[in-house]
Amino acid sequence: MTGDLRDRLLARIKAASQESDDIEAFYRKVVDTLSRIPYYNWVGFYFLKGGELVLGPYVGKPTQHVRIKVGQGVCGRAVAERSTIVVDDVTKESNYLACSLETRSEIVVPIWVGDKIIGEIDIDSDELAAFDQIDKDFLEEVAAIVGDTIASSRK
Numbered sequence: 180m181t182g183d184l185r186d187r188l189l190a191r192i193k194a195a196s197q198e199s200d201d202i203e204a205f206y207r208k209v210v211d212t213l214s215r216i217p218y219y220n221w222v223g224f225y226f227l228k229g230g231e232l233v234l235g236p237y238v239g240k241p242t243q244h245v246r247i248k249v250g251q252g253v254c255g256r257a258v259a260e261r262s263t264i265v266v267d268d269v270t271k272e273s274n275y276l277a278c279s280l281e282t283r284s285e286i287v288v289p290i291w292v293g294d295k296i297i298g299e300i301d302i303d304s305d306e307l308a309a310f311d312q313i314d315k316d317f318l319e320e321v322a323a324i325v326g327d328t329i330a331s332s333r334k
Contacts, residue, residue, distance in 0.1 A: 180313055180314065188215065189317070189321070192208070192209055193324060196328040200332075202328070206235055206236040209224075209236075209325060210223060210224065210237055213238075213300075219302050220239060220305045221240065221302065222301075223236065223238070223239065224301070225247065231248050231249065232247040232249070232298070234246070237301075253272065253287050257288070257299055258299065261289065263288045263289065263315055263319060264286070266285045266286075268284065268308070269282055269285055281305045282305060283307045284310060285301070286301075286302050286315065286318060287302075288300045290325050291323070292329055292333075297326070300318055300325070302318070
């Protein structure tokens with residue numbers, strides 16, 4: 180990802196966070212914006228509800244994983260470990276929940292409000308080792324914007 184693309188997408192997401200009072204519309208704008216990155220083949224949110232992750236807005240092929248237990252799969256592991264998880268090759272992940280046979284790598288970034296994880300951004304790629312430090316830093320910044328927007332919407 181080029182620095183220019185990264186800056187344009189961040190600007191678009193920051194603007195969306197200030198433009199709408201509809202949090203669901205904001206989530207949709209975020210996934211639509213992130214899906215413009217060519218190797219981000221599935222982009223979505225999961226939100227913690229009742230102790231499990233529940234699928235939110237997403238762009239990509241339908242998934243059967245609409246609810247995921249904390250600790251289960253890469254998504255559940257990110258919450259359990261309270262950290263971003265990058266998997267370069269999902270076929271080598273023993274705890275992987277396959278959403279698509281084409282998926283080769285995945286990144287899951289927790290969304291924080293204060294000191295609590297309230298959800299996560301989940302991105303799959305059809306390319307092996309698609310996500311690097313630039314993607315990780317970028318998506319953690321996006322997750323921080325999302326967390327701040329959620330916190331503001333609750334006031």
